[in-house]
Amino acid sequence: MLKLLAEMLPAKNELPTSTYEAKKILCPMGMNVKKIHACPNDCVLFRKEHEHLHTCPKCGASRYKRDGNNSSINDKRPPVKVLRYLPIVERLRRLFANSNDAKLVRWHVEGRKSDGMLRHPADSPQWRTIDGKFLEFGGEVRNLRLGLCADGMNPYRTLSSTHSTWQVLLTIYNLPPWLCMKRKYIMLTLLIPGPKEAGNNIDVYLQPLIEDLKLLWDHGDKMYDAYSQIYFNLRAIIFCTISDFPGYGNLSVYMGHRTFLPLTHPYRKRKNDFDGTIETRVARFPLTGKEVFERVKDIDVVLGKLYKKPTPNSIWKKRSIFWDLPYWEHLQVRHCLDFMHIEKNVCESIIGTLLNIPGKTKDGMKARLDLQELGVRAELVPQQSGKRAYLPPACYTLSRKEKISFCECLSSVKVPSGYSSNPKNLVSMKDLKLLGLKSYDCHMLMQHLLPVAIRGILPRHVRVVITKLCFFFNAICSKVIDPLTLDKFQADIIVTLCEFEMYFLHSFFDIMVHLVTHLVREIKICGPLYVRQMYPFERFLCILKAYVRNRRHPEASIVEGYSVEETIEFCTDYLASTDPVGIPRSRHEGRLDGQGTVGHKMITPGAEMLDRAHLFVLQHMTEVNPYLQEHILEIRRKNPSKGGKWVTNEHNRSFVKWFKDRVMSQYSKSPSTVSNTLKWLAYGPNMPLSSFQGYDVNGYSFYTQHQDNKSTVQNSGISIEAFSTEFERGNSIASRDVKKSYYGVIEEI
Numbered sequence: 001m002l003k004l005l006a007e008m009l010p011a012k013n014e015l016p017t018s019t020y021e022a023k024k025i026l027c028p029m030g031m032n033v034k035k036i037h038a039c040p041n042d043c044v045l046f047r048k049e050h051e052h053l054h055t056c057p058k059c060g061a062s063r064y065k066r067d068g069n070n071s072s073i074n075d076k077r078p079p080v081k082v083l084r085y086l087p088i089v090e091r092l093r094r095l096f097a098n099s100n101d102a103k104l105v106r107w108h109v110e111g112r113k114s115d116g117m118l119r120h121p122a123d124s125p126q127w128r129t130i131d132g133k134f135l136e137f138g139g140e141v142r143n144l145r146l147g148l149c150a151d152g153m154n155p156y157r158t159l160s161s162t163h164s165t166w167q168v169l170l171t172i173y174n175l176p177p178w179l180c181m182k183r184k185y186i187m188l189t190l191l192i193p194g195p196k197e198a199g200n201n202i203d204v205y206l207q208p209l210i211e212d213l214k215l216l217w218d219h220g221d222k223m224y225d226a227y228s229q230i231y232f233n234l235r236a237i238i239f240c241t242i243s244d245f246p247g248y249g250n251l252s253v254y255m256g257h258r259t260f261l262p263l264t265h266p267y268r269k270r271k272n273d274f275d276g277t278i279e280t281r282v283a284r285f286p287l288t289g290k291e292v293f294e295r296v297k298d299i300d301v302v303l304g305k306l307y308k309k310p311t312p313n314s315i316w317k318k319r320s321i322f323w324d325l326p327y328w329e330h331l332q333v334r335h336c337l338d339f340m341h342i343e344k345n346v347c348e349s350i351i352g353t354l355l356n357i358p359g360k361t362k363d364g365m366k367a368r369l370d371l372q373e374l375g376v377r378a379e380l381v382p383q384q385s386g387k388r389a390y391l392p393p394a395c396y397t398l399s400r401k402e403k404i405s406f407c408e409c410l411s412s413v414k415v416p417s418g419y420s421s422n423p424k425n426l427v428s429m430k431d432l433k434l435l436g437l438k439s440y441d442c443h444m445l446m447q448h449l450l451p452v453a454i455r456g457i458l459p460r461h462v463r464v465v466i467t468k469l470c471f472f473f474n475a476i477c478s479k480v481i482d483p484l485t486l487d488k489f490q491a492d493i494i495v496t497l498c499e500f501e502m503y504f505l506h507s508f509f510d511i512m513v514h515l516v517t518h519l520v521r522e523i524k525i526c527g528p529l530y531v532r533q534m535y536p537f538e539r540f541l542c543i544l545k546a547y548v549r550n551r552r553h554p555e556a557s558i559v560e561g562y563s564v565e566e567t568i569e570f571c572t573d574y575l576a577s578t579d580p581v582g583i584p585r586s587r588h589e590g591r592l593d594g595q596g597t598v599g600h601k602m603i604t605p606g607a608e609m610l611d612r613a614h615l616f617v618l619q620h621m622t623e624v625n626p627y628l629q630e631h632i633l634e635i636r637r638k639n640p641s642k643g644g645k646w647v648t649n650e651h652n653r654s655f656v657k658w659f660k661d662r663v664m665s666q667y668s669k670s671p672s673t674v675s676n677t678l679k680w681l682a683y684g685p686n687m688p689l690s691s692f693q694g695y696d697v698n699g700y701s702f703y704t705q706h707q708d709n710k711s712t713v714q715n716s717g718i719s720i721e722a723f724s725t726e727f728e729r730g731n732s733i734a735s736r737d738v739k740k741s742y743y744g745v746i747e748e749i
Helices: 002-008 019-029 088-097 099-104 125-133 196-205 207-218 245-252 289-296 339-354 365-374 400-412 439-453 460-476 483-503 511-526 535-546 554-572 607-619 622-638 644-669 676-683
Strands: 034-038 081-085 144-153 165-172 186-192 221-225 230-234 236-242 383-385 388-390 595-598 601-603 689-691 694-697 700-703 717-727 735-745
Touching: 019 554, 081 207, 081 554, 088 099, 088 186, 088 207, 088 221, 125 236, 125 511, 144 535, 165 196, 165 535, 165 554, 186 196, 186 207, 186 535, 186 554, 196 207, 207 236, 245 511, 339 439, 339 460, 339 511, 400 439, 439 460, 439 535, 460 483, 460 511, 483 511, 535 554, 607 622, 607 644, 607 717, 622 644, 622 676, 644 676
Parallel strands: 144 236
Antiparallel strands: 034 081, 081 186, 144 165, 165 186, 221 230, 383 388, 595 694, 601 689, 694 700, 717 735
């Protein structure tokens, strides 16, 4: 294609005619990538004092590959395992070299709305704690707070491969919340080759990154700020880490809900509904960072050095390398739980148990025998009948008719375009179960669809407790959270989980269900949940996976593809007409102000419809407010005996004509006192009108109900906020305008 384009352009053009020549142009603008040899058994990195060794100083494994019968080892052989490190200092320097990005880094101070609500990590106590303890760091608004995510993926498209590549990604929390999790601002820093066990020894591979982070904290680095056009000393910290639960164990090295209830709560004394005992224990307070550091500071097995052997009962088996960061012990929450995986596991447990899906249900013979062993819920104990055992139905057990109702409800749901995948594709009416649930499908089920699907098919107490859990998930995912409501959320979720224990079996309560109790605390300390989820990182891993061109060297392919995109992104910053890489364009681009999409025709509505539309517009225009009040007072003056509702009806009936006469009279006497807006509003809507079956405006797509019936999406349901006049009880004259939400279906646009 390059060759063809070169032939089409004028003679002596400088367009490269091969991929090799194109790479030669991009290469000088690319960023540095360090290749560091690693021990095949993940013991050490061959750097610093180990740089010239040919074998691992700990396990004796060869650093280089052996060729057939030739057992000689030399540095001309390819290494067995290579860590690729993309230095973060250079990438941060390029970030500040762009004036737009350098301005965005200040947003948390200059653009953030501060009203006591949690909208951004900068609103959190942990952010303020760092600024308060380290005044020099907090005094410079350009100093960065970074989020670190570590996750593994299979770089091949086959599921059978045992190879796993681990990525360590950084995101910048100084940016606005709608940008900090975008692909453009997620930086790949480490690419760790497999096999899967590499994640268990991730501390070995984090060493070069931690060293740069310590440098950025202790001394900083001189940067040029293109926005303010001055040099400054940049410093940065890791604000928190984000990972799924196995990754949480790799990074943090840390592996009965009634204990969280108040001591006077009646659930503590209900033995038969729980495990047959009265609960007298009290949940312990979380350890502070300093308390954890005191327990792990002498444990170190990172490089084969063992200063203090962990005790057999210790929950920490080694000291995480993050404790080398001087500020790490001052963070209240260091490793954040990933809400995405918690929600997905809880959703699959509920769906699998309700529909009794083999391999997914938490109910079965072993779970019922546990009840017999505990001596509780005798009505659910298996009943032997010869060689067969009968499991009595529980309160959550669905009949076949109820399962059909549940599946038909989800199968018939229509959602707006772009909202989620089509729920119909997830339902198997033949097997009466849900198939192929992805993380975002579970998110939509728990947030909105599940409470709808279970209406009328479960006992009320079971239905209510599942709905309460769904409402809790929906509330904590809000982009704006009132910190005063978090204590209530925490108290409610503890009671909700206790009720789950009363209705569901003990096997339902795995670690993922328990982790729900800790989510509110993390929101209190670190801010909104939506900027600490794995969704954007998982999407980014999918992009990295697409870079694999050479299946023999997947990590090299990923780094090459990422470096090329990084360079192109840098170049597009200097070309005004190009689109930036990593921030996707909205499909509504160019149609945000309103544009019809399908079914255009010209119509002439009746006078009554025109007056209603005209009145609606006038009642919501600020400039018209004085005329609204004047007209109402005039009606009341002429009809003092009439009630408030009559006044309102008369106002709605006559205001459009009165407003036109009033404005035109005022305009004829003194044109300068009437603005162009008032003049055009008085003239009324234009005729004839354009009608559409589909319309795009403000980043949303709307369809009429007729068009929805022909498609698989539902874009005709809308809500609007409008002012309604309410009359005080016992007073027919006094009234007040109240803003309310109104719901309906679009019949015509």
